[in-house]
Every structure is written in C-alpha cells, then in structure tokens.
Amino acid sequence: MTTISKNIVLKHYIPSGTPTMNDFNVREIPLKLEKSNEILIKNHWISVDPYMRTRMTDRKNYISPFKINEPLEGSALGEVIESNSKSFVKGDFVTSFFGWRDYFISNEKEVNKINPIDIPIQAYLGPLGFTGHTAYVGLFQIGQLKPGSTILVSSAAGAVGSMVCQFAKIHGCKVIASTGSDEKVDWLINSLKVDFAFNYKKIENLVLYFKEICPEGFDFYYDNVGGEFLESAIYRMKNYGNIVICGRISQMNATSPGVGLRNMAHVLVKRLTIKGFLIFDHLDNRNDFETDVIKWIKEKKLVWKETVFEGLENTPMAFAELLNGKNTGKMLVKI
Ligand SMILES: NC(=O)c1ccc[n+]([C@@H]2O[C@H](COP(=O)([O-])OP(=O)(O)OC[C@H]3O[C@@H](n4cnc5c(N)ncnc54)[C@H](OP(=O)(O)O)[C@@H]3O)[C@@H](O)[C@H]2O)c1
The missing domain is CATH 3.90.180.10 (Medium-chain alcohol dehydrogenases, catalytic domain)
Incomplete structure (x- = not known):
C-alpha cells in the first residue's frame, strides 16, 4: 500500500x-x-x-x-x-x-x-528525551553540581530549564530562576518550587538585581541564553564558580554579531570554570539519566x-x- x-x-x-x-x-x-x-x-x-x-x-x-x-x-x-x-x-x-x-x-x-x-x-x-538528558548531563556530568550550591538558571521555565531547576532542587540546591513572563514566574515558584524566580524583561540592571536577590553570589550558572545575561552572571559568580554553557538563544535571531564578554577579568580573578557541551556527544550514555528520572517521576518529584x-x-x-x-x-x- x-x-x-x-x-x-x-x-x-x-x-x-x-x-x-x-x-x-x-x-x-x-x-x-x-x-x-x-x-x-x-x-x-x-x-x-x-x-x-x-x-x-x-x-x-x-x-x-x-x-x-x-x-x-x-x-x-x-x-x-x-x-x-x-x-x-x-x-x-x-x-x-x-x-x-x-x-x-x-x-x-x-x-x-x-x-x-x-x-x-x-x-x-x-523529561525522558533529549530535553531531560541535556539538563542531567549539563548539571551532573559537565558541571559536577554539588549539593548545597546556589544555582542560577536562565530560560528556567523552558523545556531544559524546567528540568534543570527540578533536578537541582532534588540534588539539594538553592535555585534562582529567570524567565520572560509573570505567568512563568508563578509556575516556577508554585509548581516547580524554586527558591526565587523573576521576570528578566522587567529588570533594568541585572548585575545590581543579582546583588540584591543573592548577595552571597552564585556557585553555579546554567546558561541557556548567552549574551548580556551571561556577562551579568559572571559579575556575580563566587570564587571557583562553575558556568555550564548549554545554549545561546538570546543570540540566535541576531541581525548583527554579538558583543564579546567584557568581563573576562572576573573569570580570571575568581578562577571560574566555564564549559560548553553538546548532548549529541552523550547519547550513548543514558543509563544513569533514565534510572534517576524514571525514579523521580515515580516518586512524583518531577512535574512538567x-x-x-x-x-x-x-x-x-x-x-x-x-x-x-x-x-x-x-x-x-x-x-
Ligand atoms: N547543548 C545542548 O546540547 C543543548 C541541547 C538542547 C537545548 N540546548 C539549548 O538549551 C536552551 C533551552 O532549550 P529548550 O529546548 O529548553 O528551549 P526553551 O527554553 O523551552 O525555549 C526557548 C526559550 O528561550 C527563551 N528566550 C527566547 N529569546 C530569548 C532571549 N532573547 N533572551 C532570553 N531568553 C530568551 C524564551 O523563554 P523566556 O520566556 O524565558 O524568554 C523561550 O521560551 C537553548 O539555548 C537551546 O539551544 C542545548
């Protein structure tokens, strides 16, 4: 036929x-x-x-x-x-x-x-596809997230970001989540139970805002957006902090080349680790991810x-x- x-x-x-x-x-x-x-x-x-x-x-x-x-x-x-x-x-x-x-x-x-x-x-x-796998690999394999860390997540109400927030909470971290609408902020706080969420579109100066909401600074930044947000996060990282570069969506439709990071001195002086990754390099290694995520789903620890x-x-x-x-x-x- x-x-x-x-x-x-x-x-x-x-x-x-x-x-x-x-x-x-x-x-x-x-x-x-x-x-x-x-x-x-x-x-x-x-x-x-x-x-x-x-x-x-x-x-x-x-x-x-x-x-x-x-x-x-x-x-x-x-x-x-x-x-x-x-x-x-x-x-x-x-x-x-x-x-x-x-x-x-x-x-x-x-x-x-x-x-x-x-x-x-x-x-x-x-959660059980590339999306969840990307969140899992970025946090635990690439970033070696430690329990008790304070983690900043951008595009936090998106597919990958919403998994990152929850995996990090399950891992015993304090999660600060950024997203682009008040409805998404509500979802992050009320359903995903992050510790703090904000609408980045309403913030004039991200660096000052980060200082206000998290004076101690971030141990870990899970970067889904790149550009100015990444630069602002670097200013507020703690010494020996970890940044995982997962995506750069703020640059994807750009009509002109983006400006480079202007604060590499902070990377040097704070001895930051910044590491990018592609999930396509990790497709053969899904066992730990599947075991953990299926367990968390069965225990009703994950929503999506x-x-x-x-x-x-x-x-x-x-x-x-x-x-x-x-x-x-x-x-x-x-x-
Ligand atoms: N490294 C890898 O292997 C890998 C694999 C999968 C995905 N990724 C990356 O991970 C990121 C998230 O992917 P996803 O599939 O979960 O998409 P998503 O976060 O579900 O959707 C994209 C979101 O990006 C946000 N956004 C759009 N323009 C923006 C801007 N100018 N500044 C800040 N945020 C903006 C929007 O949310 P707001 O309302 O928050 O603005 C939008 O909902 C993407 O950068 C993607 O490329 C990487």
Missing part, C-alpha cells in the same frame, strides 16, 4: 530574524515498504528546538545546515504502523530524528524503540508542562513561537 507523507521543507536560508510561515512549504512524498528490514512509522509528536534555528542559515556549525526543499529533521515520537522487520511490530513506539513530517520509512537502526512507563508518551521527547500546536502544517509556527518565548515547558506539535 502506498502512503502519502507530508513533509515540511525550507524554501530558502534565513540569515537573521524570526522565521515565518512564508519561509516553509509542505511537500508530499509517496512511501511504500520495499526492503525486508524496513518499517513505516506515523509520527504522533514532533519536537521543535532552538538549535534548529542555526540549521536554517547556510553557516557551518557543529551540525550541517538543513537542505533546501528537503524534509527537515528533528526529534519525533511515532508509532509503527507497518513492519517488514523482525525487531519491530505494529504498535511499537519509537523516537527518531525524522521530525517535521507525518509518515516516514526507516530501517531498524535509525529509530529507537521505547518501552514506555505509565506516563503520557510525549514525555519521551521531554507542554505547549502544544496541533497539525503538521503549524510546525513552523510552533518553532517561531518557541523563539518568541511563547512556550512554557516543552514546545511540541501534535499530529
């Missing part, structure tokens, strides 16, 4: 600014299982993620630019609906990198079968939220709204 797959493609590269629906097309491709190990999958959930913005330019990065007029890629969660493989049966749930499309054909190696625990299946793109757009055609809109800060928790598309 032939299945028609709808794919979102990029019409042209977008050097700067927020992408719009006009930058994308929907393309249809007929699919038919032919080889013995192939499986046909229907995606139910698609993840949109900030790093995809970089792939929409023709600049070289750690991951190549998207190909124009070719199906875009990204994390997705789907269900096997037809299988020529002995390892997969109809009804199996899989995660893959075949996002931005409704149906696809894959071989056995390009998808990961999941054995879901009793939680909404899309959590395998959130999703902002959901309906329909494949709305994926570009979901992506733009992610960059505009319209998500609380994980931004997903349901198809």
Whole structure:
C-alpha cells in the first residue's frame, strides 16, 4: 500500500530574524515498504528546538545546515504502523530524528524503540528525551553540581530549564530562576518550587538585581541564553564558580554579531570554570539519566508542562513561537 507523507521543507536560508510561515512549504512524498528490514512509522509528536534555528542559515556549525526543499529533521515520537522487520511490530513506539513530517520509512537502526512507563508518551521527547538528558548531563556530568550550591538558571521555565531547576532542587540546591513572563514566574515558584524566580524583561540592571536577590553570589550558572545575561552572571559568580554553557538563544535571531564578554577579568580573578557541551556527544550514555528520572517521576518529584500546536502544517509556527518565548515547558506539535 502506498502512503502519502507530508513533509515540511525550507524554501530558502534565513540569515537573521524570526522565521515565518512564508519561509516553509509542505511537500508530499509517496512511501511504500520495499526492503525486508524496513518499517513505516506515523509520527504522533514532533519536537521543535532552538538549535534548529542555526540549521536554517547556510553557516557551518557543529551540525550541517538543513537542505533546501528537503524534509527537515528533528526529534519525533511515532508509532509503527507497518513492519517488514523482525525487531519491530505494529504498535511499537519509537523516537527518531525524522521530525517535521507525518509518515516516514526507516530501517531498524535509525529509530529507537521505547518501552514506555505509565506516563503520557510525549514525555519521551521531554523529561525522558533529549530535553531531560541535556539538563542531567549539563548539571551532573559537565558541571559536577554539588549539593548545597546556589544555582542560577536562565530560560528556567523552558523545556531544559524546567528540568534543570527540578533536578537541582532534588540534588539539594538553592535555585534562582529567570524567565520572560509573570505567568512563568508563578509556575516556577508554585509548581516547580524554586527558591526565587523573576521576570528578566522587567529588570533594568541585572548585575545590581543579582546583588540584591543573592548577595552571597552564585556557585553555579546554567546558561541557556548567552549574551548580556551571561556577562551579568559572571559579575556575580563566587570564587571557583562553575558556568555550564548549554545554549545561546538570546543570540540566535541576531541581525548583527554579538558583543564579546567584557568581563573576562572576573573569570580570571575568581578562577571560574566555564564549559560548553553538546548532548549529541552523550547519547550513548543514558543509563544513569533514565534510572534517576524514571525514579523521580515515580516518586512524583518531577512535574512538567507542554505547549502544544496541533497539525503538521503549524510546525513552523510552533518553532517561531518557541523563539518568541511563547512556550512554557516543552514546545511540541501534535499530529
Ligand atoms: N547543548 C545542548 O546540547 C543543548 C541541547 C538542547 C537545548 N540546548 C539549548 O538549551 C536552551 C533551552 O532549550 P529548550 O529546548 O529548553 O528551549 P526553551 O527554553 O523551552 O525555549 C526557548 C526559550 O528561550 C527563551 N528566550 C527566547 N529569546 C530569548 C532571549 N532573547 N533572551 C532570553 N531568553 C530568551 C524564551 O523563554 P523566556 O520566556 O524565558 O524568554 C523561550 O521560551 C537553548 O539555548 C537551546 O539551544 C542545548
């Protein structure tokens, strides 16, 4: 049987600014299982993620630019609906990198079968997916977070940030959370139980504000945004503090090159450690992460939220709204 797959493609590269629906097309491709190990999958959930913005330019990065007029890629969660493989049966749930499309054909190696625990299946793109894994690796492997630390988290009500806040609280840390709306501040305080949260858009001078809310300074900064926020955090780090560079979303739509850090003297004098990482280097090592996060979920120590757009055609809109800060928790598309 032939299945028609709808794919979102990029019409042209977008050097700067927020992408719009006009930058994308929907393309249809007929699919038919032919080889013995192939499986046909229907995606139910698609993840949109900030790093995809970089792939929409023709600049070289750690991951190549998207190909124009070719199906875009990204994390997705789907269900096997037809299988020529002995390892997969109809009804199996899989995660893959075949996002931005409704149906696809894959071989056995390009998808990961999941054995879901009793939680909404899309959590395998959130707390139990790259998102949770990024928070876990950044805090515990890269940053070696110590119990009792005071940690600052930016984009704290986002997908990764909301996991960082909770993992750090479980680890016995004091969490200070930054986000871009009062509603998100409420969620951080009332549901995620962080120690302090604020709306960075209302703060005129972050360095002075940090001094006011946390006079002792930060032991650890989990950086999701880069730019001026990072520079301000450096001013208020304690001696021997740790900064983990996870993302730089404040710079992603920039129309001109960002200004470099002007306070490297603080890095020197305070003997700070600043370390970046990419989750793609850690994908083979999920055991501790899965064990801990499944345990925390079962113990009801973790909460999470999703902002959901309906329909494949709305994926570009979901992506733009992610960059505009319209998500609380994980931004997903349901198809
Ligand atoms: N290193 C890795 O391997 C890795 C893996 C996954 C993600 N990341 C990075 O982690 C960060 C968070 O990713 P995510 O998937 O969890 O996204 P997210 O935080 O759920 O969503 C992005 C959020 O960024 C905030 N934002 C947008 N423009 C901003 C600006 N100019 N200044 C400050 N904040 C801004 C918005 O929230 P507000 O309302 O707070 O502004 C928005 O909701 C991103 O930088 C991403 O690139 C890195």
